[in-house]
Amino acid sequence: MNEKKPKPRRLAYGVDPKRPQRYSLRQARYDALAHDIDALAAEAARQGRRLSVLDIGAGGGASPLHLRARPNFAAIDLDGADRDRQYNVDESLYRRFFIADLTEGCPELASESYDVVICEQVLEHIHELRKPMETIGRLVKPGGKAFVGVPIFLPPLHLARRHLVPRLDRLVRSTRRRDHVQAFTLASVKAALLAYSKLSFVEARGFRIISGGILRPLEERRAWWAFNRWLGARIPAACIEVQIVLEKPAASQKA
Secondary structure, rough: OOOOOOOOOOOOOOEEEOOOOOEEEEEHHHHHHHHHHHHHHHHHHHHHOOOEEEEOOOOOOHHHHHHHHOOOHHHHHEEEEEOOOOOOOOOOHHHHHEOOOHHOOOOOOOOOEEEEEEEEEOHHOOOHHHHHHHHHHHEEEEEEEEEEEEOOOOOOOHHHHHHHHHHHHHHHOOOOOOOOOOOHHHHHHHHHHHHHHHOOOEEEEOOOOOOHHHHHHHOOHHHHHHHHHHHHHOOOOOOEEEEEEOOOOOHHOOO
């Protein structure tokens, strides 16, 4: 009698176990940044150098999973940082892993030491944004880039999330713990990043406007992912989350 073999585990984009859908829209942000960083690594390799990348607020380690699957990962020196080890991230995915608090400015990390800084799904958990955003800008080398991702709302829904939802929680005595302490719009997070990080804006891109529920089976189809990428690039402010790409002017441009 033949035993049934267990079905292989489905991985988002072939690498990520967090979502079983092949083209999970929730994980599309990591696929996008991995695509861009891989291109930067290829250019660095052509110039005979390595690309230094910092994944700050590393959390569950999604960024390295996507980066390691790319053809130019061998040209990347990837470091990780988080304020503690509560997420049990696999530190072997990184060259070095730092315990460093973004709210305290990450003094363990040298200024202008990375070609790329990733800060995905972190800032919405932080009350005071000035120092974390200043730190992101401080760590990027001249000519380098930062990829910053946060959930966003269309105005005035961000005001409801910020002011009404906490009051309703208290009114109904909800025991639900909400980790998000910020409620951004695209305009508000972009303005804060430009003001505090002193980096220049390159682009903003979204990955999903409506997803999940009865639409989740569509995330098995590349065409649905491509449509959401196309739409998110054109109207990122209407998306559930956004990824902002920033750049530090090269030294020659500062002069």
